[in-house]
Amino acid sequence: MQNNPLNVNWQVEHPSATYKDPIEVVVHRGANHLAPENTVASAYAALEHGATWIELDVRKSKDGVLYNLHDETLDRTTNGQGALADMNSDEVDKLDAGSWFGKEYAGTRIPRISEMLDSLYGKANVFFDVKRGTPVKDLVRLVRQKGFATNSFFWFADEGMLKEFVRLAPEMKIKVNAGDIARLQYWMTVCRPSYVEINPEQITPEFKAFCKANGIRIMAAILNANEKAYRTAIEKEPDLVNLDQPELFQKVLAE
Template identity: 35%
Template sequence: MEVIAHREVARLAPENTLATLHACIEQGISWAEVDVRRTRDGHHVLMHDERVERTTTGSGRVAELTLVELQRFDAGSWFSVRYTGLRVPTLREALELTRGRLGLYLDCREVEPAGLFDEIRAAAVPGGVMAVFEPPLDPGMGEQIPDGVRLVVYWDATSGSLSELAERTGCSIVEIGAPAVTAELVAEAHGMSLAVECVTLRQHDAREWWLRCRDAGADWIMTDKPLEARDAVAG
């Protein structure tokens, strides 16, 4: 089992910055989740919120700012004076930094899928990328995903069967909340060549839940405590 650092170990450095990706690499973490949004002029950048106020010195909606405008803002001093001067990175910069060193889980928020896929192809990513989309991809778009990128789709009891979900979306990874994970469900997914990623956030981000997901046979867990979780599931 591997661990995905939710918001790339945001306790170590400012979230969605190259500094945090560097921290993940230095800590030997296998995967990091980042959030992807699109600027007014069509660039993909790392940013969780729709607006920039929480994590930069600027103001406004990401979708209404150009890349040049966005990168004038300081994206590090809100976290610590040590990180003053950091700027909002592009997805391309993140892909180049992590190539062969750290897997990226892309949480794509209100992006245009075809343009994102073109950018990933241009970066010649050899693999080690997962992507989840909000809103979800239209049926059939899964077939356009670049080589080396695996589509993640959330499953719960209202989603229908795993086979229906996979056929409808073209996903190769199902994301399941920790309370819903069972060995039988994981075995069913694996029998259809679907990998399983478990979300262990908030009240479920604890050893009990990490081990439950591991013992059920899940392939990944997503956590805000990647170092602790990694040690727990390795034991």
């Protein structure tokens, strides 16, 4: 088990990154066009193409084990069926989460969050997309244990879970979604956002100035995008981008 007892505030800068602008790359489900999404393989493929942040989708099994799985159900990306929350970990650990993507990935397992953090320690920062039903206190304890408290941020679709997280982990960073200053101001009454995710076309000079004045970093959401969308996002000069194809984004940046 790896941990970080000194709670060192380190940030990963990938040596192969060749960006013209200081835009940090967050990968949505890993490099999911190169390897099965939400696996160690897709995370490592993303790092090879300049990403410095890996998104983990946190879900709980019936017996309380935290896994990295985007969908509520197992059907799309594994040979299992039904909701992950209805299956015990000994069953989940036997599922094949790679054959659907390619035969070379047959036998790939749904990774536990603890496994992902051990694999990424010292290599990447982590964005936690915390799904409804996840025990917040268990996740906070695991993140602290694995040494990711200072090099991560969290998003909650459930506002109640967000408020619980603020109470349990006031030192950890939060990402909110907002399309304008008014919505961002609302979230500032609930928590202290460190990041805001927004569509590139909604990033205005006024929005950027407001975020800068309040110490909030801007992450442009460009999921399932193409080269044109990447170029548009780059022109907006966000602090981070959240995307699916780091290999394509790296190509655009190198033009």
